[in-house]
Amino acid sequence: MRESEEQTQLRGVLRDFFGATPRGFDKALWARMAGEIGVQGLAIPEEYGGAGFSFADLAVALEEAGRALAGGPLLSTVVLAGYTLLLSDDKAACRQHLPAIAAGTRTATVAGFGGGELTATREAGGWFGDGHADFVLDGAGADLILLAARTGAGTGLFACEAGAPGLARQARTVLDGTRPQALVTLRHTPLTPIGEPGAAEAVVERVLDIGRAALAAEQAGGSAHALDATVSYVTQRHQFGRPIGSFQAVQHRLADLLVEIEAARSAAAYAASCVAGPPEEVAGPPEEVAGPPEEVAPPPEEVAPPPEEVAGPPEELAVAAAAAQVVCSETFRRAAEEYVQLHGGIGFTWEHPAHLYLRRARSAQVLFGTADDHRARLGALLGLTEHIT
Amino acid sequence: MESDEFRAKARAWLATVARPRPADGGWGTGEDSVAVFENWSAEEERAHTERIREWERLRFDQGWGALGWPAEFGGRDLPAYFEQLYRAEEAAFDVPRRTEIFPVTQQLVAPAVRIWGTPEQQRRWIGPMLRTDLLACQLFSETEAGSDLAAVRTRAVRDGGRWILNGHKVWTSGARVADWGVAVCRTDPAARKHAGITVFLVRMDAPGLGVRPIRQMTGGASFNEVYLDDVAVPDTDRLGPAGEGWRVTLSVLAAERLDSGSLGLANADRALALARNLGRPLTGGEVERAADLFVRTLVQRLIGRRVTEALVAGREPGAEASVGKLYATETMRRTSDLVVRLLGPRAVADTGEWGTFAWTEHLMGAPGYRIAGGTDEIQRNILAERVLGLPRDPSR
Structure with missing residues (x-):
């Protein structure tokens, strides 16, 4: 989990880049991100037009994007859709979609992952989809939607192009405007299957875990911004004739926040390292994807070895991703609220960016399950829900 | 040496000198003490200290002590995190549990002598301290x-x-x-x-x-x-x-914070084992609290690893160390919370049942570490002023 020199450089480049650009989505910015830095293609293998780096490198970009609340639909396009394609083992689909994602010329998202009523049926003319999925990230804007839909043979993955007949996308009014969501409805909409329909359950689960790891990196970045901005403000702001940051009541709150953020960074970095190496390795054969639950609880000593040893078996990722979400969701919420509180009146104004972080923090808390969902999953993974007599 | 190879060798050596702990941690059998501070008479303290000392000497003499120290002090000149790797292996064996005086001697005082001692003092004290001939x-x-x-x-x-x-x-x-x-x-x-x-x-x-x-x-x-x-x-x-002397004192205190990152982990693990072995299904709330405690143990170990990595990289792990101690004392408190929740009346009245009332030693001991080795409040001052760079409180 040590940051490499290249990652530190990447972080510096991205901080400058995002620092000089407006928050939220901007098509020109998206193209520059791909053209000047190659963010979208960082973890996409070279054979699909990417740079072939690891998820840990992508996590650096996500952390910086989270810090700036910038970057456009990075999470939906690069993480969710990108890893769905890579894990699907469908090389033709990868060849078709990944180069455009890496080049920043197409955006994509996923729908029906962890909720929704989507079905796909095979007819003479091919596959057709029906039903709906709600809360689809960037659902109204994405050029490509990858669906998880029920088929007669089990869950299948399908590609649905923007503008496909029968596809309706209704943007939801959202708390966090930097992360749009939509209700996506299909009525006899033509779909292209990705991989063999029926075996997508494990891919969906793993993509969600990767999404949780990615979100944790964003949350760690957002939290770090809140702390930095607040430290800088309380150092300058004077009341009672002294900087408010010299009051112990303020100092200790920020010290506690620092502790939380160090924990969040550690948990996020660990989850990223569990997604592991180059994406080719991530896309293991399906039988590896669904590990037996008994093997899930890693003995605590296994956490101690140096980073090179942290391989990435799927069950370890499930634990690490859930743990990272428990820690990072709460940390970001707290950081954003301290951001507002310690800025006093100015922090409660529309002009000040603090509320944007609180919006992101609250919306991130429920994105891939609530903290209680993650705790329940951990309970099952750790064997706490079994009754041993 | 590669860490895998090192761990395998450590494991092999340990197997020749110690008994492995039972695979399930021996739940329900053996020692059920979770004391944070031992309640021993002078004679008991001496006897236990001798037992630990014998183990430390064996370890030192056979090349598994003082791992990070140069050969002139009887060490192996390995990177600092090898001590952690060794500890992880040792945890699977039934060896005497170190009392406070051992880390104080080996991790706090010996390094201070290395920094501040004359060559004569280093010769006289460091080797014997690492071998625990001198405490x-x-x-x-x-x-x-x-x-x-x-x-x-x-x-x-x-x-x-x-x-x-x-x-x-x-x-x-x-x-x-x-x-x-x-x-x-x-x-x-x-x-x-x-x-x-x-x-x-x-x-x-x-x-x-x-x-x-x-x-x-x-x-x-x-x-x-x-x-x-x-x-x-x-x-x-x-x-x-x-x-x-203040600078000398500060080096000892810094080492003390550094050494506190693993505080409470063994008992937290034990509380999670209690949750698995309670003999009744856990309520939803109990599962959530237990999952939270597991997450804390995971994160605390990760923070410890960052401290070690900072050391390996030759940086002084200032922030990480105070963060680690604050995080650790909170883990200890949450361990108490979970255990009381799980055991109910058996946590406060002794039924004689294994591994139940024994937890009172943790409940009453845990608050001590929020005070010892720099109070939680002092750790927050350190973080606020030395790490976050906040303006100094003019009243101090």
Whole structure:
């Protein structure tokens, strides 16, 4: 989990880049991100037009994007859709979609992952989809939607192009405007299957875990911004004739926040390292994807070895991703609220960016399950829900 | 050496000298003590210390102690995190549990001697301390110098080639078994608070030195008061320059914070084992609390790893160390919370059942670590001022 020199450089480049650009989505910015830095293609293998780096490198970009609340639909396009394609083992689909994602010329998202009523049926003319999925990230804007839909043979993955007949996308009014969501409805909409329909359950689960790891990196970045901005403000702001940051009541709150953020960074970095190496390795054969639950609880000593040893078996990722979400969701919420509180009146104004972080923090808390969902999953993974007599 | 190879070798060696712990951690059998501070009589403390000492000597003599130290001190010159790797392997074996005096000697005092000691002192003390032939305790706090340690009043007055010490120290763990005490003394009352301090190593059997146990709130006594009444210390036992004792003290305190990151982990693991072995299904709330505690143990280990990595990279892990201690004391509190929740009445009334009422030692001991080794509040001051760079509180 040590940051490499290249990652530190990447972080510096991205901080400058995002620092000089407006928050939220901007098509020109998206193209520059791909053209000047190659963010979208960082973890996409070279054979699909990417740079072939690891998820840990992508996590650096996500952390910086989270810090700036910038970057456009990075999470939906690069993480969710990108890893769905890579894990699907469908090389033709990868060849078709990944180069455009890496080049920043197409955006994509996923729908029906962890909720929704989507079905796909095979007819003479091919596959057709029906039903709906709600809360689809960037659902109204994405050029490509990858669906998880029920088929007669089990869950299948399908590609649905923007503008496909029968596809309706209704943007939801959202708390966090930097992360749009939509209700996506299909009525006899033509779909292209990705991989063999029926075996997508494990891919969906793993993509969600990767999404949780990615979100944790964003949350760690957002939290770090809140702390930095607040430290800088309380150092300058004077009341009672002294900087408010010299009051112990303020100092200790920020010290506690620092502790939380160090924990969040550690948990996020660990989850990223569990997604592991180059994406080719991530896309293991399906039988590896669904590990037996008994093997899930890693003995605590296994956490101690140096980073090179942290391989990435799927069950370890499930634990690490859930743990990272428990820690990072709460940390970001707290950081954003301290951001507002310690800025006093100015922090409660529309002009000040603090509320944007609180919006992101609250919306991130429920994105891939609530903290209680993650705790329940951990309970099952750790064997706490079994009754041993 | 690669870490995999090292771990395998450590495991192989351990198998030749110790019994492996049962695979399920031996739930329901054997020792069920989860004491944070031991409640031992002087005789028990001596006996346990001897047992641990024997193990430490064996480890040292066979090349598995002092891993990060240079060969001249009997070490193997390995990167700092190899000690962690070794510990991870050792945890699977039934070896004596180290009491406070051992990390104090090996992780706090020996490194300070390496930084501040003369070549003669290093030869005389470091090897024997790493082998635990010599044990050293801290003579730091006083009744009027707790968090404000630099306010120490124990006086040391030069008398030719020696110093005469007079004063009263408190909260010394291991004073009854230690051979040496590291005493923070005021040598120049006219100098500014932090400038008039000098550190000495004092023989604990020196004439004029008296030890009296402090009965702490757990009911037992693992700390002591130490009285210094005209204790003579040769100048050759002065550690670091006269008047520079505050810097010497700070190196020991930094090492202490560094060493505190793994506090409470063993008991937290044990509380999770309790949750799995409770003999009834957990409620949803209990599962959530247990999952939270698991997450804390995971994160605490990760933070510990960052501290080690900072050391490996040659950086001083300032932030990580205070973060680690604050995180650890909170883990201990949450462990108490979970255990009381899980055990209910059996946590507070002794039914004689294995692994139940024994937790009271954790419940009553855990608050001690929020105070020992720099209170939680002092750790927050350190983080606020030295790490976040916030303006100093003008009242201090």
